[in-house]
Amino acid sequence: MNKRTYEQSIITNWITEINKPIFFCITVLITFGLLISLTINPGTSRYLNNNLFAFFNIQALYLAIGFLVFISISLIETKYIKLFSVILFTVFFALLALTLLFGDEIKGSRRWISFGSFSLMPIELVKPVFCVVLAMILNNQYQGTKISSHSLSALIYISVASILVLQPDISQFFLLSAIYFGSVFMSGFSIIILTIIVVFGLLSFVMIYLLNFNVQNRINSFLFPNEYDVSQTEISLQAIKQGGIIGVGPGNGLLKNKIPEANSDYIFSVVAEEYGLIGCTLILLIFFIISYQGFKKIYGNNDHFIQICLFTLILYVCLQALIHIGVNIRLIPTTGITLPFISYGGSSVLGMSIAAGLILLFSKNRHIRE
Numbered sequence: 001m002n003k004r005t006y007e008q009s010i011i012t013n014w015i016t017e018i019n020k021p022i023f024f025c026i027t028v029l030i031t032f033g034l035l036i037s038l039t040i041n042p043g044t045s046r047y048l049n050n051n052l053f054a055f056f057n058i059q060a061l062y063l064a065i066g067f068l069v070f071i072s073i074s075l076i077e078t079k080y081i082k083l084f085s086v087i088l089f090t091v092f093f094a095l096l097a098l099t100l101l102f103g104d105e106i107k108g109s110r111r112w113i114s115f116g117s118f119s120l121m122p123i124e125l126v127k128p129v130f131c132v133v134l135a136m137i138l139n140n141q142y143q144g145t146k147i148s149s150h151s152l153s154a155l156i157y158i159s160v161a162s163i164l165v166l167q168p169d170i171s172q173f174f175l176l177s178a179i180y181f182g183s184v185f186m187s188g189f190s191i192i193i194l195t196i197i198v199v200f201g202l203l204s205f206v207m208i209y210l211l212n213f214n215v216q217n218r219i220n221s222f223l224f225p226n227e228y229d230v231s232q233t234e235i236s237l238q239a240i241k242q243g244g245i246i247g248v249g250p251g252n253g254l255l256k257n258k259i260p261e262a263n264s265d266y267i268f269s270v271v272a273e274e275y276g277l278i279g280c281t282l283i284l285l286i287f288f289i290i291s292y293q294g295f296k297k298i299y300g301n302n303d304h305f306i307q308i309c310l311f312t313l314i315l316y317v318c319l320q321a322l323i324h325i326g327v328n329i330r331l332i333p334t335t336g337i338t339l340p341f342i343s344y345g346g347s348s349v350l351g352m353s354i355a356a357g358l359i360l361l362f363s364k365n366r367h368i369r370e
Contacts, residue, residue: 014075019363021293025286026070026356029341030063032283033349036342037063039251040263040270055263055344062346066353073357074364078306081361085132088354092129096122096163103167108214110167123172124351126160127316128358131179135308138187153183154197161204168208170215171335175320177201182315186308222333232259233330236266239273240329247276263344265336268328283342284325287318290359297363306362313359317352 037059076084095113099122103110112119133156140149157180164173177197184194208215239255242248253273256262262270271279294314301307317340324339326332338348 010075017364018074018360019293019297019365021289022360022363025290026341026360027067029283029286030067030070033342034060034063035250036267036271037263037344039274040256040267040344058346059344059349062349063341065346066341066349069350069353070357070360073354074360076361078361081132081358082136085129085136089126089129089133092122092125093160095120096126096160098122100163100166109169111169111172119347121345121347123160123164123169123176124345124347125354127172127176127179128313128351128355130156130160130176131183131312131316131355132309132358134180134183134312135305138183138308139305149187150184153180157197158200161200165204165208168211168215170205170208171323171337173204173208175316175323175337178319179312179316182312183308186311187304218333218335222330232261232266233334235259236269236328237330239269243273243276243279245277247272247274247279250274261336264338264348265324265334265343266328267339267343268325271342272328283321283339287321290314291318294359294363310359310362313355313362317355317359 034056038053038056040055073081099110099113102113104112104114104119106112111123112121114120134153137149137153137156157176161173161176161180164170164176180197209219210216235255235258239253243253247253251274253270255266255270255273259266268280268283271283275282291314294310298307298310301310320337321340323332323335323337324343327335327337338345340352341349
């Protein structure tokens, strides 16, 4: 078989095997994110030297790179993905640890690390490969190493979570915890380890709350809105109400002119205002389809490693979307969690692209029961 025939064979097999609904949904999200970044520019351009298309140009680059990452990962053979994930996890974990020493302090937290003019939020890259590494470890319990598998997975979780506590980043801490509990749920419970993790989580939350003023302010303003400044949330709710069923039209919303984080933390409200209930329903439907298709593959899969991976990756992606939406409609305190592929930010887009590529890889038609 010559090189050209081999390459054609890879592409043909990829097209045949991929889960097309998931591929379509991710592509729609990326396209919609590109459209939103274009229409949000007039309101947010003042933050980048009044360049009208600054956010669009940067976000378009992020999304283009993200789409290439998404496709590239889905092309990798499953047998190589474990080594690939371990290497990436080691690199990203090291970067995450370095934020404690060299991270940029913003609002009392060290979540970002800079390389010249480029800034990176390492936890966004850690989360997708964390799912795979956990699945690798926990899958070993079916080979007679149940106790050590649960202990090692708990150790890795505590190592990552402890850095998030020290940064501090309470929202990412809870999202990481949800991923961990999802993997434990899929692999079988260890009561002792689970109890230790629950105690660790509760103590971590109390410590973050007591030691960080910004976390206190976010939680207290949610619990006691009459005693704190909740103007951003109120504006967000007004924007959603203003959008109605069909919205005020792309680029015509006012929210982006009133809130600095409209392009990231409150992007769902921008969608609601400009695209109305129809746009919001489309986003929710996309994440529902991804979940439904993923869980179908979990049920029909004959590889427990892939089952754990799919469950935790889908939980991570969809839970992050729900948390973002929950903040925008004031169901939960402000978190800073992004809406996958739609919120502005290179770290978020790259992390979600890795996760989406892994979901597409593990949901291929070859991974089903005969």
